[in-house]
Amino acid sequence: MIPLENFLILAGILFATGLYGVLARRSAILILMSVELMLAAVSINFIAFAAYLDGEAFSGLIFALFVITVAAAEVGLALGIVLRLFRERRTSYVDAADTLKW
């Protein structure tokens, strides 16, 4: 029997790695990939809690399903925006999108 803590530690490491990627990367698509890592970490937490502490209620599983759906929608939309940015600025680096910066 694997203790619940192992799953939580794995999710914590995965989330922190994704956060590092979001903060350190400059390319919009790499930031998007790091966000995917963070979402996967959250889903692991939801499913681990659902399986260990919430055997009948399924709420964690349903939340994980919604997380996956919303993440798919988010990737499609974000890549549309990145394509738009690329068409305007000829680059996909977030440093190039500085019109609102003063």
Next chain:
Amino acid sequence: MIDRLPLPAQFDRIIMAGGAVVALVLTPILVVLLALLVGDQISAAELVFWLAFTVIVAGALGTVLLSNIVHAALALVATLLGVAAIYLLLATEFIALVQILVYGGGVVILIIFGLMLTNAQADPVVTDGSQKPFAAIVGLLLASIFIAAAIDAEWGAETAAVIPFRDFGARLFKDFIVPVIIVGVLLDIALSGALVNARPPREDDATPEGEAAS
């Protein structure tokens, strides 16, 4: 024999280098885990867990550290498939299959298309001061807080339940029907939004007021 494989030379090198790295990292871990399994130190489920743990953490580090963007995307695939293995281990087959279908099949393909369409090269070299040290500090602090909290807390009775998926579907479409409908509407909006954003501008498009001058 490898010379005769009908692969472009660049893919050849990538596959061989990647395979060598994966083999070098995974083989010692696999040997140690198998020795522990034979010596009855860990169960088979724990062996699978630690293998998936290695793949996930190595893939995540590859995703955020590799400078070649396509290699980072391949590392992301490894991570997401490892997460699917974790779901299988938690006896939630349906979510694991959805994870493989949606992430391995859809999201990653979409990201790779995005890479190709935006002509993205490596992560740019920054000249105005790197954020990496601060990002590393934040990441390490957050990871240590999570690990300390997970170890310190009392989680009550631990009985990993095998969840019947017939009940899961009934519950999803009876009690959670409103969120399901909202997610459907959200997907519709996201689809139209992505289409409107990504479509190239045409001659007969009505220009918004602010952009008319430029």
